[in-house]
Amino acid sequence: MISSRISKLLSWSYLIALYGFIFLPVAVLVLFSFQDGRLPVPPFNGATLKWYGEVFADSRLMSALGNSLMVAIGSASVACVLGFCAAYGLARFVLPASRLQRGLLIAPMTVSYLIIALGLLTTFNWIGVSLSLWTVGIGHVVINLPLCFAIIYASMGDHQKNIERAARDLGAAEWQVMTQISAPMLMPSILAAFFLSVTFSWDEFIIAFLLSRFDVTLPVEIWSMLRSGLNPKTNAVGSVVFLVSVALLLLLELIVFRRTAKK
Amino acid sequence: MTAPVSIRNATKTFGAFTALDDVSLEISAGEFIVLLGPSGCGKTTLLSLLGGFLSPTSGSIEIAGRNMADVAPAKRPTTTMFQDYALFPHMTLRDNVAFGLKMRKVAKAKRHAKAEELLDMVGLKTSAHKKPHELSGGQRQRVALARALAVEPDVLLLDEPLGALDLKLRRQMQDELKAIQKRVGTTFVHVTHDQEEAMAIADRIVVMNAGKIEDVGSPENIYMQPKSLFSASFMGEVNFIPGTLEAKSDTALTIKTALGTVDIPPSDDAPFKQGTSVTLAIRPEHFRASTGAGPRITLGKAKVEDGSFFGTHHRAHLSPLDYPNMTITAHMPQSAVIEPGAWVELTLDPTTVVVLPDHPANTPVGSTV
Numbered sequence: 038m039i040s041s042r043i044s045k046l047l048s049w050s051y052l053i054a055l056y057g058f059i060f061l062p063v064a065v066l067v068l069f070s071f072q073d074g075r076l077p078v079p080p081f082n083g084a085t086l087k088w089y090g091e092v093f094a095d096s097r098l099m100s101a102l103g104n105s106l107m108v109a110i111g112s113a114s115v116a117c118v119l120g121f122c123a124a125y126g127l128a129r130f131v132l133p134a135s136r137l138q139r140g141l142l143i144a145p146m147t148v149s150y151l152i153i154a155l156g157l158l159t160t161f162n163w164i165g166v167s168l169s170l171w172t173v174g175i176g177h178v179v180i181n182l183p184l185c186f187a188i189i190y191a192s193m194g195d196h197q198k199n200i201e202r203a204a205r206d207l208g209a210a211e212w213q214v215m216t217q218i219s220a221p222m223l224m225p226s227i228l229a230a231f232f233l234s235v236t237f238s239w240d241e242f243i244i245a246f247l248l249s250r251f252d253v254t255l256p257v258e259i260w261s262m263l264r265s266g267l268n269p270k271t272n273a274v275g276s277v278v279f280l281v282s283v284a285l286l287l288l289l290e291l292i293v294f295r296r297t298a299k300k
Numbered sequence: 301m302t303a304p305v306s307i308r309n310a311t312k313t314f315g316a317f318t319a320l321d322d323v324s325l326e327i328s329a330g331e332f333i334v335l336l337g338p339s340g341c342g343k344t345t346l347l348s349l350l351g352g353f354l355s356p357t358s359g360s361i362e363i364a365g366r367n368m369a370d371v372a373p374a375k376r377p378t379t380t381m382f383q384d385y386a387l388f389p390h391m392t393l394r395d396n397v398a399f400g401l402k403m404r405k406v407a408k409a410k411r412h413a414k415a416e417e418l419l420d421m422v423g424l425k426t427s428a429h430k431k432p433h434e435l436s437g438g439q440r441q442r443v444a445l446a447r448a449l450a451v452e453p454d455v456l457l458l459d460e461p462l463g464a465l466d467l468k469l470r471r472q473m474q475d476e477l478k479a480i481q482k483r484v485g486t487t488f489v490h491v492t493h494d495q496e497e498a499m500a501i502a503d504r505i506v507v508m509n510a511g512k513i514e515d516v517g518s519p520e521n522i523y524m525q526p527k528s529l530f531s532a533s534f535m536g537e538v539n540f541i542p543g544t545l546e547a548k549s550d551t552a553l554t555i556k557t558a559l560g561t562v563d564i565p566p567s568d569d570a571p572f573k574q575g576t577s578v579t580l581a582i583r584p585e586h587f588r589a590s591t592g593a594g595p596r597i598t599l600g601k602a603k604v605e606d607g608s609f610f611g612t613h614h615r616a617h618l619s620p621l622d623y624p625n626m627t628i629t630a631h632m633p634q635s636a637v638i639e640p641g642a643w644v645e646l647t648l649d650p651t652t653v654v655v656l657p658d659h660p661a662n663t664p665v666g667s668t669v
Contacts, residue, residue, distance in 0.1 A: 203386035207400035221390040
């Protein structure tokens, strides 16, 4: 009786500690974004929306936010299209060294972002491409393509193969099979890959930092703000970033998983 | 639309395995052909050759007089109805059926009208806006049929389309399939391993085994006058009785068996030499009462071992007096009283007995297959 109480107590404390560990930093960040005072540190002096007002009034932050959205959506779309084409090719046709090709496509997942960024930086310098949001976008395609490929490839089964065969039998050309049959059938996993890519690109710092120059993404802008010291405004913009990530994941949950459940 | 198909010396090998071995077959326009055989006999390979999903290692295929070598599936005048339906899950039934027409650039209003007409034919007009996952197995099968027929193919290829349905629904779909085929007049090539299904729907059955055609003919012909031991046993229960051809005349083949010597009227294509070993194939339902009209032959007396009631008949196992190790299966009339230990006469109409070359390989003498 007592031992079961103790074990219950222990498991509850473990649970609380676990979630506390994960969410406490975020909770503190969000809490002090409402701080009525100059410093985002305890004690909490009372709530104000002043810092959010400053964030939305700051044109540099707002243009960085716009840049971030553009890069995230653009690079995620490109990564999804490339990932889908690669998955379709490798799942549907007998290709030379297809195992090796699959491995090479997924390999960048295991390389650190810093190394990828340095590699791309060297390459861009060498071929004379100047740094811009485009180069950041290319960097994000590089890190998201393996993810998109893996998610979409995993969802291509033999059942769909027969359906594609039926479409071809009814007169569809290969591109029509891809766009009108395969892609709509695989839409749940394509959307999942898309939203995850957007989230990763949205949060990514090191590649965005090393591959950008004048126009920067939001994480880079926040980093340069932090260099001038802590300020509840940085907490406010951090909260906005967090909120957008949560919104994206909710959207993924609602669109993709509800869709899958219906089928 | 409809067209004849001609398959000439088609061979298909996969590495060392010969799936199809020098097969030739002529199919006339509007015919309902069933390719029948056990799994691995080459029937699905033959269908894939017609659809263009495989190309023959050697030999040729012509549809409507046109050689199909190097013609892609999309360009062939054939469509296929797949066993797992292969409907497009994200499209409504109307869009599913209209898909082939869309690929042929038929205008939207026209292709929708055609799709609805076909859905009406298969009894699903009111469900045109539904998605495939809302339908039952039989309904999905009907949509697959409508979709394959919407593009008016010359030849419809059916790959065990009824295999996934339960027995009752399968019988119902067989009737519908046959009625629809007669209505549209398209050449149907249907693959199955179910001999009852084959007999129910086919104009002509092609019995296949080990990559070769064993027998071709109408269901009645294949069942009553099979040309090979395989064909005889695959089409239903049969007794094989080994014997030797003793004498041959214009009116009779005299065959000596362990159950006595009998005279069988010769069939047209029985090029047997005197002295060769032959096998008599006798269907269980061909044993009959010794009294009655028509010619009669007898294989002597037999003792009833056991019997069970099948509704339309009693199925009984008999052991002949002259060769007690042999077991004969016979169907007795519904009204008969089956008493184990009783003696009956093995009486037959000689015209129902089929004389086939040689013994069945690896089959014990006199066994029922």
